[in-house]
Amino acid sequence: xxxxxxxxxxxxxxxxxxxxxxxxxxxxxxxxxxxxxxxxxxxxxxxxxxxxxxxxxxxxxxxxxxxxxxxxxxxxxxxxxxxxxxxxxxxxxxxxxxxxxxxxxxxxxxxxxxxxxxxxxxxxxxxxxxxxxxxxxxx
Amino acid sequence: xxxxxxxxxxxxxxxxxxxxxxxxxxxxxxxxxxxxxxxxxxxxxxxxxxxxxxxxxxxxxxxxxxxxxxxxxxxxxxxxxxxxxxxxxxxxxxxxxxxxxxxxxxxxxxxxxxxxxxxxxxxxxxxxxxxxxxxxxxxxxxxxxxxxxxxxxxxxxxxxxxxxxxxxxxxxxxxxxxxxxxxxxxxxxxxxxxxxxxxxxxxxxxxxxxxxxxxxxxxxxxxxxxxxxxxxxxxxxxxxxxxxxxxxxxxxxxxxxxxxxxxxxxxxxxxxxxxxxxxxxxxxxxxxxxxxxxxxxxxxxxxxxxxxxxxxxxxxxxxxxxxxxxxxxxxxxxxxxxxxxxxxxxxxxxxxxxxxxxxxxx
Amino acid sequence: xxxxxxxxxxxxxxxxxxxxxxxxxxxxxxxxxxxxxxxxxxxxxxxxxxxxxxxxxxxxxxxxxxxxxxxxxxxxxxxxxxxxxxxxxxxxxxxxxxxxxxxxxxxxxxxxxxxxxxxxxxxxxxxxxxxxxx
Numbered sequence: 001x002x003x004x005x006x007x008x009x010x011x012x013x014x015x016x017x018x019x020x021x022x023x024x025x026x027x028x029x030x031x032x033x034x035x036x037x038x039x040x041x042x043x044x045x046x047x048x049x050x051x052x053x054x055x056x057x058x059x060x061x062x063x064x065x066x067x068x069x070x071x072x073x074x075x076x077x078x079x080x081x082x083x084x085x086x087x088x089x090x091x092x093x094x095x096x097x098x099x100x101x102x103x104x105x106x107x108x109x110x111x112x113x114x115x116x117x118x119x120x121x122x123x124x125x126x127x128x129x130x131x132x133x134x135x136x137x138x139x
Numbered sequence: 140x141x142x143x144x145x146x147x148x149x150x151x152x153x154x155x156x157x158x159x160x161x162x163x164x165x166x167x168x169x170x171x172x173x174x175x176x177x178x179x180x181x182x183x184x185x186x187x188x189x190x191x192x193x194x195x196x197x198x199x200x201x202x203x204x205x206x207x208x209x210x211x212x213x214x215x216x217x218x219x220x221x222x223x224x225x226x227x228x229x230x231x232x233x234x235x236x237x238x239x240x241x242x243x244x245x246x247x248x249x250x251x252x253x254x255x256x257x258x259x260x261x262x263x264x265x266x267x268x269x270x271x272x273x274x275x276x277x278x279x280x281x282x283x284x285x286x287x288x289x290x291x292x293x294x295x296x297x298x299x300x301x302x303x304x305x306x307x308x309x310x311x312x313x314x315x316x317x318x319x320x321x322x323x324x325x326x327x328x329x330x331x332x333x334x335x336x337x338x339x340x341x342x343x344x345x346x347x348x349x350x351x352x353x354x355x356x357x358x359x360x361x362x363x364x365x366x367x368x369x370x371x372x373x374x375x376x377x378x379x380x381x382x383x384x385x386x387x388x389x390x391x392x393x394x395x396x397x398x399x400x401x402x403x404x405x406x407x408x409x410x411x412x413x414x415x416x417x418x419x420x421x422x423x424x425x426x427x428x429x430x431x432x433x434x435x436x437x438x439x440x441x442x443x444x445x446x447x448x449x450x451x452x453x454x455x456x457x458x459x460x461x462x463x464x465x466x467x468x469x470x471x472x473x474x475x476x477x478x479x480x481x482x483x484x485x486x487x488x489x490x491x492x493x494x495x496x497x498x499x500x501x
Numbered sequence: 502x503x504x505x506x507x508x509x510x511x512x513x514x515x516x517x518x519x520x521x522x523x524x525x526x527x528x529x530x531x532x533x534x535x536x537x538x539x540x541x542x543x544x545x546x547x548x549x550x551x552x553x554x555x556x557x558x559x560x561x562x563x564x565x566x567x568x569x570x571x572x573x574x575x576x577x578x579x580x581x582x583x584x585x586x587x588x589x590x591x592x593x594x595x596x597x598x599x600x601x602x603x604x605x606x607x608x609x610x611x612x613x614x615x616x617x618x619x620x621x622x623x624x625x626x627x628x629x630x631x632x633x634x635x
Binding site: 026027028029031032033034042044051071072073074075076077084096097098099107108 | 177178181183185186347348349350363435437444446448450458459461463467468470471500
């Protein structure tokens, strides 16, 4: 599934993560971004008072490994990225933030169209929403 | 023969202030396993923040009611870093004063809730009565008791005049006698110490591995405080000389509450130092254009390290805002703390990490 | 002072809570309650409705009417800060809860006033005065 460029990018990323672990850095957080067509994940570490970033870009459907074997504190935030952005991280169980069976898939993606609890899909609203409808909208 | 019972606590439960579901596996009053389930308060704030960057300040404030000013400071700081704006010193000092007032009310709240969790209603009422002093002070300065709305990108919106500074000083003096009482009670009261000492122990290695932040980590010997200038200075903390992080070694529930009590004393000194450093200046820097770029910003909220990531791409609407709240980082540490404890010890242990589930779920 | 002596002292002093609504609430002078328009000053720049984060203000320049949706207003003051002629102010009494959406309409009589000469930028804050718009 993954092509050559992605494979080599993942190897380089993994090598950087292992270098951070050997240097004794502290894992702070990771942020997932949706660049339409692929995801960019930025890992943030603190080492000797300085903040350092490690970036990874993967297409939507490519699986990449979790870093909890080296940094156990990354577990919850990886599971959240799996839920909200649809990242495919091996070993990160989904349904931390979302409920199983709700039909909501990757709501933070730019083109997300999600069903309302009644099951009918709703188009993204045109901006700005008219105030007269405000009491009936579920924000 | 011991049988395992599953005790579900939450999302609706009298001892929990916010909805979180904890499934306990219990064998005859001793907890053998716990699984947290979160997401009941998920409002989609990160998606909502793909909005005008100046309006996002008000949204970021409303992530949490207890640490609202701390969220809006972190957000404004992140956008200022992207746009290369430096707020004037007076704005930074006002931000810091409101930040520490926010910390005072938050710590008094959790000390009161911890007393409520062990059934010590008397102390709960005392703490929340003392909290009214700081609520009145912030209403006088900012106009609101909860969401202060003092921050804007570039600085602050309201000033703290000389008359208001005198009122704050009078409030701090009142706090000194109240804190002396509270300190005496938290260190020596028989009910408090007998109930809270020795439970919910988190060893230092686990605190480092599982990424605990805030008073939970500092009570286990991990010196991790974003306010110290050894890490990243923010707001006016690089100007303040009286700050020292509070670290203890025991790692149990009692020491977490003592860390918060010592931080309350530290807040009084920091507010006094900020007020002594204020000079007449503008309240806000000019903001031109739209943010283009990305930045990280970390602050030490009352519960721990709060991280914001913002990314703008030249339009007024932000491209991505990511929030990592301190309770989200502290939740995995709840597992080892709760292993092997009695069922009756679950409320004090869960309340001692200062759970703010609306922050966790955003 | 231990908890016991604290409790005995509290037993013989008056209650710490105010008997609201029999006793008026303890509202501080700067409190944000609700916004009000002074329609003699409005020059129809539309900055208030543009800046409102909750889309609570609907301005109609042709009809010279502002409609404020009270239930959406969060009293943040973005409109108060944005108005160039200080036509919007905060009133201290907060919006009470109600059974239906409350919409206040402000209408301006007569032709649209011309904006006055541009003001000088505000001086650095003098601590002795009341809070100024930055």
